[in-house]
Structures are given as structure tokens and as C-alpha cells.
Amino acid sequence: MLSGEERREIEMKLTDYPNKQAMSIESMLIVQRHRGWVSDESLRDLSELLGLSVADLDGVATFYNLIRRKPVGRHVALLCDSVSCWIMGCERVRDQLCSSLGTPLGGTTADGRFTLLPIVCLGACDRAPAMMIDGKLHEDLDEQRIEEVLAQYE
Amino acid sequence: MEKPLTGNFRADKEAVSLAEYERAGGYQGLRAALLMAPADVTELVKRSNLRGRGGAGFPTGMKWSFVPMGEDAPHPKYLVANADEMEPGTFKDRALMERDPHQLIEGMIVSAYAIDADIGYIFLRGEYERSYERLARAIAEAEARNYLGHNILGSGYSLILHLHMSAGRYICGEETALLNALEGKRAHPRTKPPFPQVSGLWGKPTIVQNVETLCNVHHIVNKGPEWFHGLSKTEDGGTKIYGVSGKVKRPGLWELPMGTPMREILEDHAGGMREGLRFRGVLPGGASTDFLVEEHLDTPMDYGNVQKAGSRLGTGTMVVLDDQTCPVGMVWNLEHFFAQESCGWCTPCWSGLAWTEKILFAMEQGKGSIHDLETLSFQTKFLAPGNTFCAFAPGAVEPLQSALKYFADDFRRHIDEQRCPWRQ
Numbered sequence: 001m002l003s004g005e006e007r008r009e010i011e012m013k014l015t016d017y018p019n020k021q022a023m024s025i026e027s028m029l030i031v032q033r034h035r036g037w038v039s040d041e042s043l044r045d046l047s048e049l050l051g052l053s054v055a056d057l058d059g060v061a062t063f064y065n066l067i068r069r070k071p072v073g074r075h076v077a078l079l080c081d082s083v084s085c086w087i088m089g090c091e092r093v094r095d096q097l098c099s100s101l102g103t104p105l106g107g108t109t110a111d112g113r114f115t116l117l118p119i120v121c122l123g124a125c126d127r128a129p130a131m132m133i134d135g136k137l138h139e140d141l142d143e144q145r146i147e148e149v150l151a152q153y154e
Numbered sequence: 155m156e157k158p159l160t161g162n163f164r165a166d167k168e169a170v171s172l173a174e175y176e177r178a179g180g181y182q183g184l185r186a187a188l189l190m191a192p193a194d195v196t197e198l199v200k201r202s203n204l205r206g207r208g209g210a211g212f213p214t215g216m217k218w219s220f221v222p223m224g225e226d227a228p229h230p231k232y233l234v235a236n237a238d239e240m241e242p243g244t245f246k247d248r249a250l251m252e253r254d255p256h257q258l259i260e261g262m263i264v265s266a267y268a269i270d271a272d273i274g275y276i277f278l279r280g281e282y283e284r285s286y287e288r289l290a291r292a293i294a295e296a297e298a299r300n301y302l303g304h305n306i307l308g309s310g311y312s313l314i315l316h317l318h319m320s321a322g323r324y325i326c327g328e329e330t331a332l333l334n335a336l337e338g339k340r341a342h343p344r345t346k347p348p349f350p351q352v353s354g355l356w357g358k359p360t361i362v363q364n365v366e367t368l369c370n371v372h373h374i375v376n377k378g379p380e381w382f383h384g385l386s387k388t389e390d391g392g393t394k395i396y397g398v399s400g401k402v403k404r405p406g407l408w409e410l411p412m413g414t415p416m417r418e419i420l421e422d423h424a425g426g427m428r429e430g431l432r433f434r435g436v437l438p439g440g441a442s443t444d445f446l447v448e449e450h451l452d453t454p455m456d457y458g459n460v461q462k463a464g465s466r467l468g469t470g471t472m473v474v475l476d477d478q479t480c481p482v483g484m485v486w487n488l489e490h491f492f493a494q495e496s497c498g499w500c501t502p503c504w505s506g507l508a509w510t511e512k513i514l515f516a517m518e519q520g521k522g523s524i525h526d527l528e529t530l531s532f533q534t535k536f537l538a539p540g541n542t543f544c545a546f547a548p549g550a551v552e553p554l555q556s557a558l559k560y561f562a563d564d565f566r567r568h569i570d571e572q573r574c575p576w577r578q
């Protein structure tokens with residue numbers, strides 16, 4: 001069931017649009033902010049709230065990479081793999097992240113601490129390689145910086 | 155040198171506050187615009203020769219003149235700021251939004267007034283959370299001062315501005331795909347015509363404009379088209395936010411006169427190549443622009459001259475290739491991006507780009523064959539303008555086609571030696 005807060009946030013944002021369909025993406029983002037991901041149950045709840053079919057909502061969910069249909073760890077690390085970061089050595093950063101955390105790209109650590117995902121250019125190309133953890137940008141990554149950054153997240 | 159777009163940026167990278175913005179002359183352009191007829195604002199923008207900073211360079215004032223005006227015009231009309239910035243190598247709109255959010259808001263209000271729009275949206279990419287917070291606060295401040303909302307500053311004109319958080323996918327930046335995304339659908343592009351200016355969001359007249367483009371508009375109204383021409387070194391008016399990334403000494407962003415030579419940006423501002431590295435090439439305007447090489451270094455960075463050199467100004471943010479980075483690997487990285495981001499609507503694009511990526515990957519792994527070069531060159535023609543549903547695919551093959559031309563020897567070495575010469 002949607003929480004009162006989720007429902008309130010969605011209903012407030014609904015007034016930005018002339019119809020409920022326009023809320024499909026942001027409503028899923030709101031649920032995700034509270035729960036980390038969008039479950040089948042959440043889709044059914046949103047379908048009822050917005051008057052859209054579950055299939056339509058899932059069609060939208062599967063198009064957009066920032067909507068997650070699987071559970072994630074406590075922290076989500078998005079590692080940029082686009083061109084400027086590639087030139088500046090993001091493959092090395094990726095290998096170190098994977099071995100440090102013990103999970104491949106796309107995976108979640110056994111203790112549920114981190115989910116590690118690739119992302120396209122984060123708009124920090126002058127400070128490459130870059131990654132984003134829980135919405136916060138970390139730049140100029142190298143072997144040492146990575147360990148410092150990871151240590152900030154319980 | 156005048157820097158209308160970045161001159162107010164704070165050294166500590168915090169957002170310019172409303173008070174600071176107003177003290178520096180902020181919202182004067184809006185006051186000036188409200189005293190004019192909307193058509194006169196459009197006329198000023200036309201005369202300024204402002205061209206779109208999102209990649210295509212379409213003349214802004216001309217685009218606005220296609221919007222139906224007057225009593226019979228359909229309403230609500232919409233103005234959308236394209237803040238989806240996802241072109242790899244591009245990082246200018248984020249700076250504009252984070253560091254001077256009121257500038258974008260004022261630019262939007264004046265632009266909306268010119269086309270008599272009722273509702274504005276800022277279509278923001280999902281990862282830009284700091285931009286979201288700062289814009290949300292600035293919108294609330296602007297509402298509290300009646301720069302937004304009902305009967306703005308007593309003028310009789312009203313505008314509501316909303317912030318829309320997107321959820322990823324590069325194709326959302328294509329303006330008709332963006333409209334579908336805003337309507338809550340999968341972001342496939344739409345057929346044109348009808349053009350969004352006539353039938354866009356929910357079938358109503360809609361203008362979509364890049365963040366940097368919009369940030370110029372109220373300055374033009376405030377100081378005039380002649381002033382705007384004077385900022386530029388060429389016939390395209392204004393300044394441009396140029397950026398450099400890659401292995402240069404000082405990667406960064408600089409607001410400079412439109413038409414500043416590439417060499418000056420790379421050497422004087424970015425400090426030239428890092429010690430021990432040589433320049434081999436550059437994507438002048440993001441991932442979807444053709445490589446330029448040493449012989450082009452004196453090209454003035456404006457729309458016409460970069461095109462004459464065989465590429466596009468694009469977003470004006472350059473990605474530099476050095477001599478110790480593999481050009482084939484770089485092109486593989488780019489095509490990996492495009493293959494992943496294809497929206498899947500039309501076959502030449504989703505299939506052709508996946509094929510292209512696979513070939514380049516094999517080459518990097520030492521498994522290239524001489525026939526691959528033909529196949530790659532065939533793909534660049536198959537995905538050329540006119541052969542796919544939208545401009546995504548032609549952009550995707552621009553770096554490939556130019557790499558095949560300028561770095562032919564490097565492709566050959568990968569095949570002849572059955573390995574990537576840059577990997578140990």
C-alpha cells in the first residue's frame with residue numbers, strides 16, 4: 001500500500017499536469033525515493049491511484065533507466081562510463097570498485113550496502129572520472145579517492 | 155570581456171541568491187519585456203541572431219514566429235526548457251542551473267511572454283538533483299516576488315512554471331521524444347509535421363529551447379540586439395559557453411565570444427595537452443559530432459565555420475583525443491553509448507548501432523577482419539540523415555565516419571596486428 005506521504009507527494013505534483021498519465025514517471029520516482037525501487041505491488045497501487053493500467057505503467061518503467069524494478073542496496077553508486085570518463089580511466093575505476101565491493105557492475109553487495117550501476121555522462125566531464133552515490137557527485141576519481149569515497153557510506 | 159551568462163557566478167560555486175541577482179540587474183529584462191508587445195520581443199530575438207545552443211543551432215526568433223498568436227490561438231501554450239543534458243562530454247547546462255538558477259527562470263519568463271505561453275516546464279534530467287533543489291527554491295522565490303504566477307508585476311500576463319524530473323534515457327533530449335516523456339509515455343520521437351510550435355504538448359503550441367539559449371533571451375531584451383552582436387567574433391551573435399574535457403592541463407568551462415578559435419580555447423584556456431601527450435583530434439561539440447584534427451585547430455568555433463571544417467558546433471563542449479588513447483577504443487565507447495541509448499523505434503538505428511558496436515568491440519579485442527571496415531563504412535551511410543526516424547542515428551555515426559577517415563591507420567593496425575596496440 002502507498003504510504004500517506006507517498007500519496008500526498010504524488011497528489012501535490014499531479015496539479016502540475018492536465019491529466020494523470022503525465023504523472024506516471026514522477027509517481028514511480030516518488031515511490032522509489034521512499035522504498036529504493038518500484039515493486040509489482042507498488043505498480044498496482046499506482047495503477048489504481050492514477051487510473052492507468054499496470055501494463056502501461058510497466059511499459060513506461062522499463063523504458064527509463066532510472067526507474068528500478070528490482071530491489072537495490074542501501075546506497076546506489078552510478079559510475080559514469082561515457083567518453084570523457086573513459087579517456088580518463090573509468091575502466092580502472094570500475095575494476096577497483098568491483099573488487100573493493102566484491103560485486104560486478106549491475107550487482108549488489110552481499111551485505112546489501114551498495115548497488116553498483118553504470119550510467120551515462122553525469123555532466124562532470126571536466127572532473128572525470130565521475131560517479132554519483134545517492135544523488136551526490138564524486139569527481140576526479142582514482143584508486144585512492146575511491147576508497148575515501150566508499151568509506152563515507154555505511 | 156563581457157560575460158552575461160557567467161559573470162555573476164560565485165567563486166564558491168553556490169547559487170547566486172535572488173538578492174545578488176537583483177542587485178546585478180536581474181529581472182530588469184523581464185520588466186523591459188513586459189512593457190513591449192510580445193511580437194516585439196520575438197523581433198528583438200530574431201534581430202539578435204540568437205541560435206539554439208542545444209546542438210542544432212536553429213534560429214530562435216524564427217522558431218517562435220511559427221507559434222500561432224492572437225485571440226484565435228489555441229491555449230494553453232507551453233514553453234519547455236530542455237535541461238536533459240545527456241550528450242556525453244557536455245556539462246554546461248548543469249553549471250548554468252546550479253550556479254545562477256534565476257537567470258534561467260528570467261529567460262524562460264521573457265521567452266514565454268514572447269509566445270504568450272501560459273505554462274512552462276523545466277524538463278530536467280533525473281541525475282541533476284542539485285539543479286532540482288536550486289531551481290525549486292528559485293521558482294518559489296520568483297513566485298513570492300510575482301515574477302511568476304498571476305498578473306506578473308501588474309502586467310496582466312500570467313505564467314506558471316513547473317519543474318519536471320525525468321528518469322533517464324538520452325533520447326528524451328530530442329524535442330518530440332521529450333514531449334512524449336513529459337506526457338508520461340515512453341520517449342519515442344514523434345512524426346514531424348506537425349511541428350511542436352503548432353501542435354506539441356497535449357496537442358497545443360509548444361516551444362522547446364535549450365537552457366543556454368533561454369539564458370540569453372532577457373539579456374537581449376535588456377541590452378538590445380546590437381549589443382548581442384558585439385559580444386561575438388562572427389555573425390552568430392552572443393557569447394558561447396565552451397568546455398574542454400580529456401587529457402588537457404586544465405579541463406573546464408569558459409564563456410567566450412562566439413567564434414573564438416578552437417586553438418585559443420584548447421591552448422590558452424585549457425592549458426594545452428598534459429605533459430608528454432600530443433593532440434590527435436577533438437569532438438568539437440559532444441559525442442554526436444564529427445572528429446576534427448590538427449589541421450582544423452584554427453577553426454572559429456561558431457555554427458558556420460565548424461560546419462565548413464566538416465563537423466558541427468553541437469553543444470560547444472569539446473572532448474580531446476590524445477596520442478596515448480586509442481581512437482578505435484574511443485569510437486567503440488561512443489557507439490556503445492549510442493547502441494545502448496537507441497530508443498528502438500526504427501530498425502536501421504537499433505539494429506545497425508548494435509552491429510556497429512559489436513564490430514568495434516571485436517576489433518579492440520584483436521578479432522577484427524578487413525571486411526569490418528567495409529561494414530562500418532556501410533553503416534555510416536545506412537544511418538545517414540533521411541534513413542532513420544529521427545536525428546539520433548545520424549548523430550551517432552558522425553564520430554565513426556570521421557574516425558574512419560582520420561584514423562584509418564589505427565583501424566588497420568588493430569586488424570593487421572590482431573590486437574589493440576594501446577593495450578598491454
Ligand SMILES: Cc1cc2nc3c(=O)[nH]c(=O)nc-3n(C[C@H](O)[C@H](O)[C@H](O)COP(=O)(O)O)c2cc1C
Nearest residue numbers: 206207208236238239240327328329363364367545
Ligand atoms: C538524440 C538527441 C538528443 C538531444 N538532446 C538534447 C539535450 O539534451 N538538450 C538540448 O537542449 N537539446 C537536445 N537535443 C536537441 C533538441 O532536439 C532541440 O533541437 C533543442 O532542444 C532545441 O533547443 P535550441 O534551439 O535552443 O537548441 C537533442 C537532439 C537529439 C536528436
Ligand code: SF4
Nearest residue numbers: 497499500503544546
Ligand atoms: S533513429 Fe534511433 S533514436 Fe531515433 S527513432 Fe529511430 S530508433 Fe529511435
Ligand code: FES
Nearest residue numbers: 080085122124125
Ligand atoms: S563523460 Fe563522465 S561525466 Fe561526462
